[in-house]
Amino acid sequence: MSLKSSMWLQYQIDANWTRPLVFVVYNILRPVGAALLLVAMFYVVTGGYMGGGSLAYLYVGNAFFMLIAQTLFFVGWVVHDDREHYQVLKYLYISPMSYFKYLIGRTAMRFLLSGFALMVLIVLGYLLRIPYRIDWLLLVAVFLVGWAFIVGAGLLLSGINMLTARHGGAVGEALAGIFYLLSGAIFPLSILPQWVRGFSLALPSTYWFSLVRRAVLGAESEEVMAQFTTLQVVLYPMAISMVLLGLSYLSFLGVDHLTRKKGMLDMTTTY
Amino acid sequence: MNIMLNLRAVRGRAYPRVIGALREPSWMLWEVVLPMLSIAAFIYFYRSLNAPKEFEGFVVLGGVMTTYWLNVLWGMASQFYWEKETGNLQLYLAAPMSKMSILAGMALGGIFGTTVRAVSIIFIGVFVFEISFVISHPFLLVAIFMVTLLAMYGMGMMFASLYLLWGREAWNMNALFQEPIYFITGQNFPVKALGPTVAMAASVIPLTLGLDAMRQLLFPEAAGWGFLDPMLELGILCVSAVIMLVMARQLLAFMERKGRETGKLTMRWQ
Incomplete structure (x- = not known):
């Protein structure tokens, strides 16, 4: 129930400042830009x-990156927004629900709303003659794995933000920026300096973008990632996501204890 | 008008921004590192396409000017909205100085903090990505940069007036003024590529002409990509700066009166 309500709340916060049509346009303009x-x-x-292959590579990578960027940037803010801006964190805490589930619900709705923008970008891709060869089963895997790792990373961030006064958006944006730069989203990994590539291969997003290209373009054109099988690029980010989700839950428990102990649930710093 | 009072207000509002920029080194870290991530991604993107070296310079220049644009959006335009949300706006309105002095103070303080970030980006661009800038007309370059800032911050003041009565619309509108504006102003590529009609329409935003002129002056080998002559762009930017500042003043007075009449100046969490 708390999941459903928090998803509804997220939709209202995102959309009810204007008419639905304006919101739809607003929601897609940034990714399109x-x-x-x-x-x-x-x-x-x-x-x-x-x-050519380069255009398809960058267009598809950038379109799916929007899911990461929009969700992580938002997740960075949500705790600070609840606590400092709307000052409702303490009320959410004393209501009969889990704040962790509430965060999952709000993140899930942001992910869904970003998904609509992604759909528009995919359709626009037809105008650019992007040679789509969609594997629907793999596409389902893209969304499941993507949701798991983005939400896992986001929830970990939210835990950290329970203890900080600001930097909420910045931390989310930084994480998204690292994924953009190092995961081969818009250019091949071989362009990066050799010493950075090892780090790239440790990121779940690198495998996820490879999965995206296999699911949407029908093959992996990136030389480094082409060495991995499709099963590997599904399993690796999935495993990391499970670890992230577990870690985020454990860190949330620890942070929750600290926040109560330090009396930070109703902290307002007017930052 | 009491000039000394207003100058004190300018100094008073600029002070926390200048001190804040120096007192919170962690802010500086984020604000330098964050833009660098996307700048680096765009540079590697150009490298993957074997683009001429000056295109990488376009990215660094675009990144520098974007930090000012972001400051205009989040540090100027939406500032009265935040002041309203935190309960400071009524204090500003009750104080005896001109509200334009408050905005001018915000702008000066914001320019200081942003310049530190911009210089860091140039430094990283030159030493990490080996970008070469050719400064052939230093006075013209400085003049264009200064007038671009004046026009951009004037635009920020104008938005601040418009946003005075808004709730979440202000925040969302600012968010909308990022990626789509980066595209139409030619943040990382010559705006001429968008065609004369779009480039002309985009010139309403001072960032477009400022970037175009500075690109021509800093990367002479790419001067063929220039949209208009830099001198002409300087002239247009001067006119634009004056119009923005006058409109900001008019709008601020109008919106403040409207806000007092409708009782919206102290409404929070809309």
């Missing part, structure tokens, strides 16, 4: 040529 920025960069460098 980000995609067009990359497409324009590509267009300028190729002298107007719009095609």
